[in-house]
Amino acid sequence: MKKAIFYHAGCPVCVAAEDMVVQAIDRSKYDLEIVHFAQHPNRVAEAETAGVKSVPALMLDNQVFHINFGASMADVKASA
């Protein structure tokens, strides 16, 4: 099982992307974890180290894919 992490901050763009990821990702291959920064502010540093620049973002196999644009990580940190 590969690890997939979807990082978001609850913004409308994030919610639409979350719906898409939850629906579309192949759960037979990926173990999907959803991290909402407002609920888990301690995960911000890990995400930034991994290369997350904005939310929503999906990390698969240590590659970061930014999906549309909801908020920058600076905005996320300012509101955390």
Place this chain on the structure above:
Amino acid sequence: MKKAIFYHAGCPVCVAAEDMVVQAIDRSKYDLEIVHFAQHPNRVAEAETAGVKSVPALMLDNQVFHINFGASMADVKASA
């Protein structure tokens, strides 16, 4: 079966995103079509109408998800 269309233009960012989409999307739910604009320039208008602003982009259930940023549609049209 739902329809998924991945639009790209062969750029390095596009190729990484294509690998991710091909690997991660649930093929039991989605019929995935990959459209390379250099090979199918006649598909540009359809993509723009659907809301594609840059490549790579994934369209699922008539929603567009821009994944990272490879090139704008203006760049795609200029090189087509």
